Amino acid sequence: xxxxxxxxxxxxxxxxxxxxxxxxxxxxxxxxxxxxxxxxxxxxxxxxxxxxxxxxxxxxxxxxxxxxxxxxxxxxxxxxxxxxxxxxxxxxxxxxxxxxxxxxxxxxxxxxxxxxxxxxxxxxxxxxxxxxxxxxxxxxxxxxxxxxxxxxxxxxxxxxxxxxxxxxxxxxxxxxxxxxxxxxxxxxxxxxxxxxxxxxxxxxxxxxxxxxxxxxxxxxxxxxxxxxxxxxxxxxxxxxxxxxxxxxxxxxxxxxxxxxxxxxxxxxxxxxxxxxxxxxxxxxxxxxxxxxxxxxxxxxxxxxxxxxxxxxxxxxxxxxxxxxxxxxxxxxxxxxxxxxxxxxxxxxxxxxxxxxxxxxxxxxxxxxxxxxxxxxxxxxxxxxxxxxxxxxxxxxxxxxxxxxxxxxxxxxxxxxxx
Amino acid sequence: xxxxxxxxxxxxxxxxxxxxxxxxxxxxxxxxxxxxxxxxxxxxxxxxxxxxxxxxxxxxxxxxxxxxxxxxxxxxxxxxxxxxxxxxxxxxxxxxxxxxxxxxxxxxxxxxxxxxxxxxxxxxxxxxxxxxxxxxxxxxxxxxxxxxxxxxxxxxxxxxxxxxxxxxxxxxxxxxxxxxxxxxxxxxxxxxxxxxxxxxxxxxxxxxxxxxxxxxxxxxxxxxxxxxxxxxxxxxxxxxxxxxxxxxxxxxxxxxxxxxxxxxxxxxxxxxxxxxxxxxxxxxxxxxxxxxxxxxxxxxxxxxxxxxxxxxxxxxxxxxxxxxxxxxxxxxxxxxxxxxxxxxxxxxxxxxxxxxxxxxxxxxxxxxxxxxxxxxxxxxxxxxxxxxxxxxxxxxxxxxxxxxxxxxxxxxxxxxxx
Numbered sequence: 001x002x003x004x005x006x007x008x009x010x011x012x013x014x015x016x017x018x019x020x021x022x023x024x025x026x027x028x029x030x031x032x033x034x035x036x037x038x039x040x041x042x043x044x045x046x047x048x049x050x051x052x053x054x055x056x057x058x059x060x061x062x063x064x065x066x067x068x069x070x071x072x073x074x075x076x077x078x079x080x081x082x083x084x085x086x087x088x089x090x091x092x093x094x095x096x097x098x099x100x101x102x103x104x105x106x107x108x109x110x111x112x113x114x115x116x117x118x119x120x121x122x123x124x125x126x127x128x129x130x131x132x133x134x135x136x137x138x139x140x141x142x143x144x145x146x147x148x149x150x151x152x153x154x155x156x157x158x159x160x161x162x163x164x165x166x167x168x169x170x171x172x173x174x175x176x177x178x179x180x181x182x183x184x185x186x187x188x189x190x191x192x193x194x195x196x197x198x199x200x201x202x203x204x205x206x207x208x209x210x211x212x213x214x215x216x217x218x219x220x221x222x223x224x225x226x227x228x229x230x231x232x233x234x235x236x237x238x239x240x241x242x243x244x245x246x247x248x249x250x251x252x253x254x255x256x257x258x259x260x261x262x263x264x265x266x267x268x269x270x271x272x273x274x275x276x277x278x279x280x281x282x283x284x285x286x287x288x289x290x291x292x293x294x295x296x297x298x299x300x301x302x303x304x305x306x307x308x309x310x311x312x313x314x315x316x317x318x319x320x321x322x323x324x325x326x327x328x329x330x331x332x333x334x335x336x337x338x339x340x341x342x343x344x345x346x347x348x349x350x351x352x353x354x355x356x357x358x359x360x361x362x363x364x365x366x367x368x369x370x371x372x373x374x375x376x377x378x379x380x381x382x383x384x385x386x387x388x389x390x391x392x393x394x395x396x397x398x399x400x401x402x403x404x405x406x407x408x409x410x411x412x413x414x415x416x417x418x
Numbered sequence: 419x420x421x422x423x424x425x426x427x428x429x430x431x432x433x434x435x436x437x438x439x440x441x442x443x444x445x446x447x448x449x450x451x452x453x454x455x456x457x458x459x460x461x462x463x464x465x466x467x468x469x470x471x472x473x474x475x476x477x478x479x480x481x482x483x484x485x486x487x488x489x490x491x492x493x494x495x496x497x498x499x500x501x502x503x504x505x506x507x508x509x510x511x512x513x514x515x516x517x518x519x520x521x522x523x524x525x526x527x528x529x530x531x532x533x534x535x536x537x538x539x540x541x542x543x544x545x546x547x548x549x550x551x552x553x554x555x556x557x558x559x560x561x562x563x564x565x566x567x568x569x570x571x572x573x574x575x576x577x578x579x580x581x582x583x584x585x586x587x588x589x590x591x592x593x594x595x596x597x598x599x600x601x602x603x604x605x606x607x608x609x610x611x612x613x614x615x616x617x618x619x620x621x622x623x624x625x626x627x628x629x630x631x632x633x634x635x636x637x638x639x640x641x642x643x644x645x646x647x648x649x650x651x652x653x654x655x656x657x658x659x660x661x662x663x664x665x666x667x668x669x670x671x672x673x674x675x676x677x678x679x680x681x682x683x684x685x686x687x688x689x690x691x692x693x694x695x696x697x698x699x700x701x702x703x704x705x706x707x708x709x710x711x712x713x714x715x716x717x718x719x720x721x722x723x724x725x726x727x728x729x730x731x732x733x734x735x736x737x738x739x740x741x742x743x744x745x746x747x748x749x750x751x752x753x754x755x756x757x758x759x760x761x762x763x764x765x766x767x768x769x770x771x772x773x774x775x776x777x778x779x780x781x782x783x784x785x786x787x788x789x790x791x792x793x794x795x796x797x798x799x800x801x802x803x804x805x806x807x808x809x810x811x812x813x814x815x816x817x818x819x820x821x822x823x824x825x826x827x828x829x830x831x832x833x834x835x836x
Contacts, residue, residue: 023753023779026779027776027777098776104798106796106797106798110787110791110796112797112798117779118779119809120779120809198635202809203809203810217616217639218639221635221636223641223642223808223810224641241832243832244831244832247832247834248832248834250834251834251835252834255834255835335441353829357533357827357829358445358516359445361441361444361535361536361538361825362825363825363826364825364826364828365825365826365827365828366827366828366829366830367828367829367830368829368830368831368832368833369528369828369829369830369832369833369834370833370834370835372834372835373528373828373830373833373835374826378524378528378835379524379530379826379828380522380524380530390641391537391538391620391621391823392621392641392810392811392823393810393811393823395823395824395825396825396826397826405809405810405811405813406813406814407779407780407781407782407783407813407814408781408782408783408792408797408814408815409775409783409784410782410783410784410785410787410791410797411771411775411784411785411786411787412784412785412786412787412791413662413786413787414659414661414662414665414666414786414787415786415787415788415791416665416666416668416669416670416673416787416788416790417669417673417788417790417791417796
């Protein structure tokens, strides 16, 4: 037997165990699942010393990681406390499973309902961020699923330590350890094997760099929920309140430039460009601005944007600036270069706001608010397992509900079909 | 340029045109989309002579098709009238798009809603059934999508004639012809090219034989909604009304054995097996019954089932029969051999019914009703674009709503994120 066959066999056995465990988690009571979550939170706190030791080992091994990646990998007492708090928040969310969504009695007397159920087995594929381990475990369990975690090799020891806390919590609530498993192999081939198992895995969620996400999408036979990047736009409309526009543009770009809901391009309506652009430049002293020809003519201090800038996700203190004719031009630009993630309009004109909200089909559209609000916690989902620009049941920030679906439940009195 | 590159280029241009048209269909009014549907229904009727000529040409070419396939391919005046009626029914369905699903005001004053929107571009891949052409076009348009149809080569002329009626209807309502297109190539490579276009296509729905569906799943980079087969079970519980059980088993097996919601296995509770099995054999004279050892011991006229029988989708007058210990054994058998499609329990005991409905996670679960009701029309969806055993937003019979999703719409007054 080759090593590749051994690996496939091991991955399949992990997934088979997850499938069996998923049925037990699905049939458990809401109270039992919540008890597991609260016990996991307690175990995270009780085990924090172990987790920190494991994390120190990962950090010591991570000699070639960039500073931003090292920061993502690093845990401390405060970060561990936050992980536990996030699990408790998930436990406190209202129950999803068993929720009846519309009941109809058919002319033949059949009573047809749709009932919310778990998806089954979720494969979560991520990189250096160990917090995903406990967040994903908590959300999957809340939604009645088993999950298979495949974290990055940089965080391997930390993830193992966190998994022990999760399994301690599962044991307290008499739920099987196989409900949350960690794939022990950190090579990419293991990911490819995993996301091919369409008889055992219901959904794959890759989180991380575009390379990882493309790898998963390329090899998957199971549905994949993902977003490659967030090229988010703020459109400053002709009827914008310029003070509000300045605050929103600054917040959307500068508050956390490395995240996917940060703005990458500002579209400025021609009518107000001469009034707004100089003020915007003044408000963004630390940002490199790259303008189209018209913006550069108005403000010669701008760098000239190239075609690549319009589709760029800088994840940095760089912002593309374009002057547009009107609302339809802004929408057309977003259609052409956007990533279906998040777009905002700043305007005092209600009809224009509604038109933008209607016409732009990105997963989150906002009026007079920062793109940074495209986040599960901010939008009221409680916690977030990812942001989807895949247009299936979860489009935009995705919480526990995105890890469920519905089945048809039909109650009859002996009906047969004619 | 090779022929393969030419084909890829043509497929991409079809998809690009569909993407552009999808935005126009999405922004049209509900009235405009319904006008198109009614005009399509009129055009189907007005063009029925053309459609029948084209169908006669396909039938003449289909010298090597099996009789069942020939029957699926054949249209006549009555079948064409039904196609038009189905499109009118879709037009009469209540509006889905723009529906607001939950609005919440966050502590910072942001008003967050989820609003129902189209998916975008749907690729529909099917075989000899030309009725899918107008059904799929109608459901996609109702849900605000563009669609790309790739029918089987057996129905190519018929599909072209039906497409002309669809495009006549689109023109009446000033909607672009590119909203519904037919891929002009009937080789499988064209399918592979199509379902790889993840920047242009949002969902692929294959309908047909398992070979076609596996081909699509294997090559797709876009989400695929599918079911490979329907291995549907009827479980006759210890507390079943045996008259009801006989009627349901007969209906589930015999009324249309060639469809996916026909029963393939009957599970009989041991308690009532001696009373029920002889009567069931009497009630199914035309059916070949294949029993496990215990059933064969009770009724020596049965054929002996092999392991393959438990997972078989016969699509024929054959039925597997197994004696089970109790409800958990029935559920365990379904978990092991079922296809997540449709399962029914026959019982007068409410608690057992509810336990079965809860524990079986197939897309449709019924009590005291035939598995044949797993159908969009029967369950109240109005029309059906397919049945999904993929656990995403559409699980089970899938109508227009399965061709939509929701986006987050956020209304603020200048909020920025702290």
